[in-house]
Amino acid sequence: MLTIEQESEILQISHYSEIIIQILYMHKALSLIKLITFAYIIKNGKYDLYNSKNTKELTYRSISLLSGNYSDFINNIKPILKSINILVSNQRIELENSIVKLIHYKSVLNQMYEKESFIYKAINDSKRMSDRQFLKEVITNV
Secondary structure, eight states, X not given: OOOHHHHHHHHHHHHHXXXXXXXXXXXXXXXXXXXXXXXXXXXXXXXXXXOSSOOSSHHHHHHHTTTTOHHXXXXXXXXXXXXXXXXXXXXXXXXXXXXXXEOOOSOOSSOOSOTTSHHHHHHHHHTTSOHHHHHHHHHHHO
């Protein structure tokens, strides 16, 4: 019989798996660090604080949503990585040279954000930033 902590971890991993599949379904490929960061932001649901009309500094605005959540962000990295590992082992996604790609999906269950939303545009905007610069901004904001 599972403990409450185990059940909670299973639910968290399941939710992150769904988020990761949706991100990759909409964006095709994303670096590991960006995927981890945006999966956490989407799970927390605070990305709707900004609207998609302003197109300046979208990546920086999205990273600013991490501000003050250091311990929670760090605690969520483990289940995100477990989700990625499960998806890789089930051949749903591919991880090569720190780039994660969707290789097989059945369907996206819950559409968490639209193509015209702030978070969609922020993820696209982040692709123009190097992983090193992105990680510096994450560390600065967390």
